[in-house]
Amino acid sequence: MKHIFQHIKGDRAIWAIVTVLAIFSFMPVYSASTNLVYVVGNGSTFGYLIKHIVLLIVGFLIIYGTHKIPYRYFSGGSVLFLPIVVLLLIITIAQGTTIGGANASRWIHIPFVGVGFQTSTLAGLVLMVYVARYLAKNKEKEILFKESLFQLWLPVGVILILILPANFSTTAIMFSMILLLTFIGGYPLKYIGYIVGMGVFSLAFFVLVAKAFPDAMPNRINTWQSRIENFSNSDGAENYQVEKAKIAIATGGVAGKGPGKSVQKNFLPQSSSDFIYAIIIEEYGLMGALMVIFIYFLLLFRILITAKKSTTIFATLLVVGVGLPIIFQAMINMAVAVNLFPVTGQTLPLISSGGTSIWMTCFALGMILSVSASKNETEETILDDNPLDILHEAID
Template sequence: MKNALSGKLKAAAPFADSNRYGRSDTSAVGRWFWEIDKVLLLLVSVLIGIGLIAVAAASPASAERYSGGSVQFSGLHYFYRQIVWIAIGIPVMIGISMMPRERARRLSLFGAAFFFVMLIFVPVLGPEVNGARRWINFGLGQVQPSEFLKPFFVVAMAWLLSLRETDKSLPVFTLSAGLTGVVAVLLMAQPDFGSTIIFGAVWIAMLALAGVNMRILIGLGVAAIVGVILAYFFYDVATTRIDGFLYGEGDNFQVQNAMRTLTAGGLFGMGPGAGTRKFGLPEAHTDYIFSVIGEEFGLIACLAIALLYCTIIARVLIKLLDEDNSFAILAAAGLAIQFGLQALINMAVNVQIAPSKGMTLPFISYGGSSMLALSIGMGLLLAFTRRNPYLTRSPYVVKWSGESLTA
């Protein structure tokens, strides 16, 4: 009898294994597997793969420029390092995406506070690189606090704005405006004008989603225009960038060079490794990697990448139509907007319709801080868009308080 029972259990074992990660699996991994947005995860994976190919194409140009004559500096130096950063970033992204929303929110609030404090100390402790102090050196490497603050800031703002539902007397608009203003001042002190624009634009977009009074949004729009004008006259970095863009001075040479590089390959490119103009770009592996892609893989490849970014943003926003949690809506939409805006700015600089910003192309440009920060942001986005497959919701109705925020 015992042997017969043992035989039956062994025979049933393969079927038990086949049910692993099935709908009845209540483990953390099982829930994650069925709740995660697999399409979004696939799109991001494709983007990371494209980025690795692009860094391999740009690495020889950057290695030649920054090797300083070192024999140890391989032509694929940045490609090999990018593999390491991806190997670190993907587990971070998956690990954060497995967190329940409440835990992801707590992590974001802690992260926002931590990197806000680090941002305060950047002008004091950070080394100066190309006239800017944006990093803090920890011995093993440098960390750019503003990059890590971006996703955590978005979630923190989403939590703050969503508190209006529980207590309408809270001055959430004033608090969020004050925090955003302080971050902007700290960033401009580095200076980092591009990141200042992203923080401000994402904050305004989240206010619009939260139902801020239209008069306030119009006022903020006017204030933003006035701020840019004042920055042009009183902020040297903005003056240099805008003059270069409008009158072809200074950094605009690099933007023009990037545009010529991007179009050199025509529709289908010169082929992997066949590009030559990329050797004249100052940051071929980071700021101007989109131009390298255009030269070696063609304008068709550039268009496909732009469409891929649009698809990721559209996927998130459409999925939020079926969401009834105001915090999740604000957090996921804010993260998607921040991600898309960074990509848009980088591509706009490369096609010469925006001044040089020093902005990386998400998941495609080389970078340690950038890759890890983007992995954290995408992990949070995947966490906030997870959906219980057994939970039925109307695809057309989003529960919202209906109350407008006022100053």
């Protein structure tokens, strides 16, 4: 065991928190998967648990491998990955598959693995690193709005436009996180106001086009509209999933029904992913729900500590940029489960089942641990790296 710890670098508290979340996820995923087995008639509960464990093991390997990479490589790597991400998003729209009934234009099926890959999660991670790079590179310079439109917002806009038709919630979250990062990174506040205005105008234009040509994007605008109406309707016309989630929460009480004893998991369609927090409350009660919230806030605290201790501006922005979305996604997932937010389709990081979400979260955590493991880096060695030089080093 001591030999293993010698190879693990970075914030040990983050390693511990991630391990606790992963181990805790076994029972809720195993319990909630009965819905897929007995209602949908697909696979076995033990099979879903094994698949989830394998995904987590691969995730930990991703964390380990990523945290061994000097974080300065992520700066140039984000530039290299931007065109790749754009290409993947185009392919996803063109030939995406349906995963468990989810919208077909969100996923690419990975052959021989049996896992669907949601390209928007990779795009979000690459965008946050790219924005952190831009802000760090221009920290000591006067930012001109016209120049930033092409250098910063054009790549951001292209990727968000490609994600928007299939996944509005992910687009909105990514846009919000990018705005928050630019604010933290010192991007002029009045320019952020311009970007918000342009974003609202672009969304309104998209909705009008979608309404005018409904065959181009069938059911997407109607889906968004129905979710908002179901959430805001006080007369009881609620979304079926939200209604079952509220029943699960109400019957959980303080101590819960006990592990594996959830009843609503048999009726909640996304019980092992989007609404797993409701199952956790039903089985582990208020105490279990608060414990999950506490663990995520503890992770947030360690992320902020890592950002504060970082020796370069890029490192600080990188940690904030890839770390805060993890916590934000967890908060949204839990808020949806308790009916504080409209249904979004966001999973609970490291607890919900699903390969893409787990792996991209692990990539982000690996980057954070790479920063916390680094010492005596300088801004020049990071931002002066040529992306092509990084590619040549990787090939060699």
